[in-house]
Amino acid sequence: MSSFEFRLIKSCGVAAPRLGEMHTPRGVVHTPAFMPVATYGTVKTMTPEEVRGLGAQIILGNVYHLFLRPGVELIARLGGLGRFMNWSGPILTDSGGYQIFSLAPFRTITEEGVLFRSHLNGDRHFLTPEKVVELQEALEVDIMMCLDECPPYPCPEGEVRRATDLTYLWAKRSLAAWQQRDRALFAIVQGGMIPAWRQEAAQALRELDFPGYALGGLSVGEDKELTYAMIEATVPELPEDKPRYLMGMGLPEDLVEGVARGIDLFDCVVPTRNARNGLAYVSTGKVNLRNAPYAQDAMPLDENCRCYTCRHYSRAYLRHLFMSREILAYRLLTWHNLYYYLDLMARMREAIAKGLFASFREEFYNLRQ
Amino acid sequence: MSSFEFRLIKSCGVAAPRLGEMHTPRGVVHTPAFMPVATYGTVKTMTPEEVRGLGAQIILGNVYHLFLRPGVELIARLGGLGRFMNWSGPILTDSGGYQIFSLAPFRTITEEGVLFRSHLNGDRHFLTPEKVVELQEALEVDIMMCLDECPPYPCPEGEVRRATDLTYLWAKRSLAAWQQRDRALFAIVQGGMIPAWRQEAAQALRELDFPGYALGGLSVGEDKELTYAMIEATVPELPEDKPRYLMGMGLPEDLVEGVARGIDLFDCVVPTRNARNGLAYVSTGKVNLRNAPYAQDAMPLDENCRCYTCRHYSRAYLRHLFMSREILAYRLLTWHNLYYYLDLMARMREAIAKGLFASFREEFYNLRQ
Numbered sequence: 067m068s069s070f071e072f073r074l075i076k077s078c079g080v081a082a083p084r085l086g087e088m089h090t091p092r093g094v095v096h097t098p099a100f101m102p103v104a105t106y107g108t109v110k111t112m113t114p115e116e117v118r119g120l121g122a123q124i125i126l127g128n129v130y131h132l133f134l135r136p137g138v139e140l141i142a143r144l145g146g147l148g149r150f151m152n153w154s155g156p157i158l159t160d161s162g163g164y165q166i167f168s169l170a171p172f173r174t175i176t177e178e179g180v181l182f183r184s185h186l187n188g189d190r191h192f193l194t195p196e197k198v199v200e201l202q203e204a205l206e207v208d209i210m211m212c213l214d215e216c217p218p219y220p221c222p223e224g225e226v227r228r229a230t231d232l233t234y235l236w237a238k239r240s241l242a243a244w245q246q247r248d249r250a251l252f253a254i255v256q257g258g259m260i261p262a263w264r265q266e267a268a269q270a271l272r273e274l275d276f277p278g279y280a281l282g283g284l285s286v287g288e289d290k291e292l293t294y295a296m297i298e299a300t301v302p303e304l305p306e307d308k309p310r311y312l313m314g315m316g317l318p319e320d321l322v323e324g325v326a327r328g329i330d331l332f333d334c335v336v337p338t339r340n341a342r343n344g345l346a347y348v349s350t351g352k353v354n355l356r357n358a359p360y361a362q363d364a365m366p367l368d369e370n371c372r373c374y375t376c377r378h379y380s381r382a383y384l385r386h387l388f389m390s391r392e393i394l395a396y397r398l399l400t401w402h403n404l405y406y407y408l409d410l411m412a413r414m415r416e417a418i419a420k421g422l423f424a425s426f427r428e429e430f431y432n433l434r435q
Numbered sequence: 436m437s438s439f440e441f442r443l444i445k446s447c448g449v450a451a452p453r454l455g456e457m458h459t460p461r462g463v464v465h466t467p468a469f470m471p472v473a474t475y476g477t478v479k480t481m482t483p484e485e486v487r488g489l490g491a492q493i494i495l496g497n498v499y500h501l502f503l504r505p506g507v508e509l510i511a512r513l514g515g516l517g518r519f520m521n522w523s524g525p526i527l528t529d530s531g532g533y534q535i536f537s538l539a540p541f542r543t544i545t546e547e548g549v550l551f552r553s554h555l556n557g558d559r560h561f562l563t564p565e566k567v568v569e570l571q572e573a574l575e576v577d578i579m580m581c582l583d584e585c586p587p588y589p590c591p592e593g594e595v596r597r598a599t600d601l602t603y604l605w606a607k608r609s610l611a612a613w614q615q616r617d618r619a620l621f622a623i624v625q626g627g628m629i630p631a632w633r634q635e636a637a638q639a640l641r642e643l644d645f646p647g648y649a650l651g652g653l654s655v656g657e658d659k660e661l662t663y664a665m666i667e668a669t670v671p672e673l674p675e676d677k678p679r680y681l682m683g684m685g686l687p688e689d690l691v692e693g694v695a696r697g698i699d700l701f702d703c704v705v706p707t708r709n710a711r712n713g714l715a716y717v718s719t720g721k722v723n724l725r726n727a728p729y730a731q732d733a734m735p736l737d738e739n740c741r742c743y744t745c746r747h748y749s750r751a752y753l754r755h756l757f758m759s760r761e762i763l764a765y766r767l768l769t770w771h772n773l774y775y776y777l778d779l780m781a782r783m784r785e786a787i788a789k790g791l792f793a794s795f796r797e798e799f800y801n802l803r804q
Contacts (some may be wrong), residue, residue: 107755111762113743136730136755144733144751152747361505364513374482378521382513386476386505393480393762 070208070250070277072309076418081301081328083423085415088309088330090156090208091248092148093123097309097330098418100321100411101126101158102404103338106135107151110338111393111400114153120373120401121408123155124208126333129201130162130169133191134184138201146206158209158333161198163233163254164216164282164314175215177232195236196243203246211280212240214254219286226258230267233282241274250277252311258283259292261299268303278309281329285315294323301328318347318410322430325414326423337407341399344388347406351434353381355399360385373405374398439577439619439646441678445787450670450697452792454784457678457699459525459577460617461517462492466678466699467787469690469780470495470527471773472707475504476520479707480762480769483522489742489770490777492524493577495702498570499531499538502560503553507570515575527578527702530567532602532623533585533651533683544584546601564605565612572615580649581609583623588655595627599636602651610643619646621680627652628661630668637672647678650698654684663692670697687716687779691799694783695792706776710768713757716775720803722750724768729754742774743767 070090077084086097102109102117104125109117117125127147132138141150148157166173166182173182179194195213202210213236215229233256244251253276257264271279281300284293297312304310311331312324321332337347344355348368353360363381375384375398387395417426439459446453455466471478471486473494478486486494496516501507510519517526535542535551542551548563564582571579582605584598606622613620622645626633640648650669653662666681673679680700681693690701706716713724717737722729732750744753744767756764786795 106759106761107752108761108763111766113763113766135759136751140731140751144749150749150752152752362509380513380519382505382509383476383519383521390475390504392475392477393765394477394482396762397480397482397766 069248072278072307074307077306078418078421078423080306081298083325083414083418084328084330085418086309086330088124088156090124090250092157092208093155095123095156096415098321098325098411098414099123099331100407101331101333102407103128103333103335104151104153105131105335107132107141107147109400109404110342111397112404114151116401117153117404118155120404121412122404125153125155125157127157127159127205127207128162128165129159129198129205130165132159132205133162133193133201134186134189138204142204142206146204148206156208157205158252158311158331159202159205159207159211160313160333161202161211161213161254162193163211163214166193167216167218175232177235180213180215195239199240199243199245199251203249207249209250209252209278210244211252212237212254214256214282216256216283216286217258219259219283219288221258223258223260226256226260226263230256230258230263234267234270237271237276238274241276252276252278252280252309254280254282254313255300255304256283257296257300259288259296261295264296264300265303268300272303272305276308278311279304280311280313282313284312285320293320294327297324297327297329318407319430321407321410322414322427325418326427332411337403338400341403342396344395344399346399347403349433355381355385355388355395367402368406371402371406373402375402375405438617441647441676443676446675447787447790447792449675450667452694452783452787453697453699454787455678455699457493457525459493459619461526461577462524464492464525465784467690467694467780467783468492468700469776470700470702471776472497472702472704473520473522474500474704476501476510476516478769478773479711480766481773483520485770486522486773487524489773490781491773494522494524494526496526496528496574496576497531497534498528498567498574499534501528501574502531502562502570503555503558507573511573511575515573517575525577526574527680527700528571528574528576528580529682529702530571530580530582530623531562532580532583535562536585536587544601546604549582549584564608568609568612568614568620572618576618578619578621578647579613580621581606581623583625583651585625585652585655586627588628588652588657590627592627592629595625595629595632599625599627599632603636603639606640606645607643610645621645621647621649621678623649623651623682624669624673625652626665626669628657628665630664633665633669634672637669641672641674645677647680648673649680649682651682653681654689663696666693666696666698687776688799690776690779691783691796694787695796701780706772707769710772711765713764713768715768716772718802724750724754724757724764736771737775740771740775742771744771744774
């Protein structure tokens with residue numbers, strides 16, 4: 067098994083678009099990359115072969131969810147998460163920090179760890195940074211995330227301070243607990259919406275020399291301008307030769323703006339979740355199949371799209387399936403949205419390689435007018 | 436467009452297993468055949484390519500459902516049902532008779548036709564045999580069914596008599612209304628659970644010389660022995676050179692018993708609907724994923740199965756998906772069940788060709804012990 071390695075192929079400057087290759091035990095990921103989300107061991111509605119066929123090189127799993135159901139021990143016994151779910155490529159797992167703070171109906175944080183109740187059945191669980199690394203090693207994933215505390219927004223400054231400090235302390239302990247060094251362990255930068263604290267957190271974590279760094283606690287309700295300002299404050303403080311992962315965000319424009327600011331990795335439930343709500347992302351913006359005029363519309367979702375859905379089905383048919391709550395509706399829309407997202411990333415990588423990212427970005431917005 | 440034609444390839448006797456080829460405007464169907472059900476213009480959870488890939492040569496649509504949603508006019512304007520749903524092979528549509536009598540919350544039957552309320556929104560509709568032929572011609576399907584009246588079970592004899600006579604009368608009117616003679620129109624034999632009436636109905640309809648004949652009003656709550664007795668009473672009265680279709684039935688053993696009695700065509704929602712309820716049909720019987728022991732089970736659904744699901748996924752994973760209500764669970768189980776059904780039909784055709792149907796049937800039951 068080869069070790070984790072990030073190779074920077076091309077950079078357009080500090081906090082600017084860049085191209086990279088992330089070598090992981092189970093395959094190479096060309097960055098900037100989008101990771102489809104497989105919360106419970108499946109990218110919702112899709113087979114792994116379909117996800118791979120759409121161009122995904124890495125997917126994201128979730129320790130919090132898999133820990134609760136079906137349990138990490140079972141997955142480990144059946145050969146790890148990749149084998150369990152029939153995905154042979156790289157996997158990154160989120161540590162569960164965000165989920166414990168957003169989903170669990172009850173939690174108590176101490177320096178030692180976090181006590182919480184399951185949102186599924188109310189069972190009590192206690193997780194520590196060490197345990198979370200151990201769980202991810204048992205899942206046999208390629209990239210593990212440190213347990214962090216993700217403060218909400220808005221949030222009293224004292225709370226943000228405490229969460230930022232605790233996240234640093236837990237990162238140190240995660241590093242000490244990390245045994246399987248062929249798998250990567252990424253640190254998470256918190257700091258709320260305070261640029262100086264984010265910079266300070268990035269600098270401190272940088273000292274610990276992690277294989278990669280994530281920006282956490284963003285897109286939690288704040289304005290887009292504030293999110294972008296936090297990215298701009300953080301990225302220059304991160305090492306150039308390590309991948310940068312913007313957690314849990316975003317919309318198509320977030321991907322473009324993230325790449326513009328030097329982000330290498332993205333994940334978000336938006337393309338898959340919104341597909342199941344009848345919303346398709348297209349080159350000109352959005353198509354919401356709940357809108358009645360589509361009932362008679364013989365056009366594909368996006369005339370400029372070459373995906374399976376757009377090559378074979380009309381908006382009228384897709385709306386009919388959606389209104390009839392047919393599972394095929396969720397499949398075909400997920401298929402289209404993931405195609406759109408993954409193609410968007412591929413086109414950005416191509417634009418960066420050709421030195422044409424600025425004009426790509428301009429055209430991206432022009433089409434949406 | 437070539438016309439409809441049925442070629443009997445091999446017959447083992449009256450009301451005995453037989454092999455045939457049904458030539459339709461959009462392709463050949465090797466019989467005996469199972470038709471996956473596509474109620475609302477989709478075989479639930481599957482793409483048309485997947486259904487075709489599993490070996491299905493013909494699918495079944497439903498006039499009643501498509502008439503109510505999204506409407507036949509829209510489908511016709513978008514190029515017919517096949518084009519609308521991206522299925523290029525043969526399609527048979529049920530006339531809606533069974534649905535009007537089983538789903539509609541209100542109906543009034545006159546000799547002229549049937550007045551009913553939609554089970555979706557209560558709207559009133561009036562359908563006649565002529566209108567039902569016209570709707571199916573507008574859908575551009577390969578095989579159309581006459582509107583019939585399907586009596587429930589048990590049912591007063593007077594009611595059965597009236598329904599049987601009306602079904603005959605409507606078949607005559609359907610024949611007169613049938614314009615697009617390249618598409619086939621099948622008559623439906625009713626007659627309740629009274630062998631003599633079924634024989635009489637079959638003889639009368641046979642006189643009208645339809646391209647094919649269906650056995651309707653079976654599997655409506657009666658014992659299996661009674662169903663088989665009705666099949667045995669009816670089949671010898673049908674012309675040998677026309678396909679015989681046993682409507683809406685069955686379980687795997689029903690397919691075997693139907694073929695044994697000279698049936699050529701089957702449809703049933705069982706493999707697809709039960710898949711969505713966590714039930715898989717396997718060579719040894721059934722696997723119900725709701726059963727807790729499967730949570731730890733590393734085996735595939737069926738060790739003897741070569742389907743995509745069985746080649747890649749454990750029962751533990753499938754149960755996890757099912758308990759988590761993941762759409763992929765419904766897909767993978769539907770995939771397996773349709774594979775099982777279509778493979779069962781292929782193996783029966785092979786056995787008939789080799790003159791080994793009796794031993795096939797014996798082994799089918801032996802495996803289930």
